[in-house]
Amino acid sequence: ETGVTQSPTHLIKTRGQQVTLRCSSQSGHNTVSWYQQALGQGPQFIFQYYREEENGRGNFPPRFSGLQFPNYSSELNVNALELDDSALYLCASSLGNEQYFGPGTRLTVT
């Protein structure tokens, strides 16, 4: 157990809808990163937040957005869902060099 939790565990949405995924960082970790993992692929970096500011972004469109709160918990928001957004969404928190992943949220878009 890493101490990083994510909610919900599973989610089913319809194309065009919006979704918010949540992540609670390991205690004291001020950096959180979000990844998308399609079936059979490695995780793709979406973006990272450090002390509530976006600190790097991968090759994802603006409809993927995020927030980090003062307690370092975080949200990933995806607007106008597409079928290809179906994936496991992982968040990871870090303080210094080691990074700890949560169990992920499985999003299915129909």
Place this chain on the structure above:
Amino acid sequence: LAKTTQPISMDSYEGQEVNITCSHNNIATNDYITWYQQFPSQGPRFIIQGYKTKVTNEVASLFIPADRKSSTLSLPRVSLSDTAVYYCLVGPQGGYQKVTFGTGTKLQVIP
């Protein structure tokens, strides 16, 4: 960012030592090499990180030659519970977390 290449899959018998090699020809001077393990439907787990020569911890060793263009993750005496996907990442300390993972190496341990 340096591109990494790993074998897609490997099989090993229980009790054997497993070596997984990762190629990263374009590694930069300030890049570190980090390995993760991932079980199905779980997030990846940090295994080991190194910059050069050899690093060892309680679960694995990481061998990095002088030119740093490749690295080898060594798992001693694997068990069935080591069946997982192993990813090699290359990036700067503090910045490697922004790296997209490759497809990894699927290790199947056979009884």
